[in-house]
Amino acid sequence: MKSFMSSLLRALCAMVVGALLVKYREQTVEWITVAIGVLFFVSGVVSCSTYFVARGKQTDIKVFDADGKQISGVRPVFPIVGLGSLILGLILAVMPTVFVTYLVYMLAAILILGAVSQFVTLVSASRLARIGLYFWIMPSLTLLVGLIAVISPGSIAAAPLFVIGWTMIVYGVVETVNAIKVYQLRRHVERGVSTRS
DSSP, X not given: OHHHHHHHHHHHHHHHHHHHHHHXXXXXXXXXXXXXXXXXXXXXXXXXXXXXXXXXXXXXXXXEOTTSOEEESOOOOOOHHHHHHHHHHHHHHHOTHHHHHHHHXXXXXXXXXXXXXXXXXXXXXXXXXXXXXXXXXXXXXXXXXXXXXXXXXXXXXXXXXXXXXXXXXXXXXXXXXXXXXXXXXXXXXXXXXXXXX
């Protein structure tokens, strides 16, 4: 049931992001970039805050374990990654256009991973029953669009985000249909096994 719900959530997210990309291409790219920037910024703030709180609570008393290793009074290590996240988040939130050019590649990578995930699900389901050819067509097209967007984004007409948006919507619909079919197939197989026992 967890994988079924996970598939439905993944499909819903893909359809929402795809619909936003189709309807509001430029604005969605900025919103996603700013949202990513805010997440990085918050992560960096939490990391740096934790460091300063731990540093403030540091005592001069040093405690050692039986092997002679210091277990208390250790000075915390400065969070370089946290500071990097804070700076990157600030740049992304304040100047989203810096990041926008790479967003097409990231969305294409998500499509490729989604298509591969669908292939894995179909291979798994084909061990339980025969899977029709039409179930393999949509993940193949999704993979193809993702690869074309990575290799040559300019060849997807003048609007790669528009094409990727529609592909994400189709991916979401196909993911939902596949999840329902696989869930029904597994329930059918489990019922058959339980009636034989």
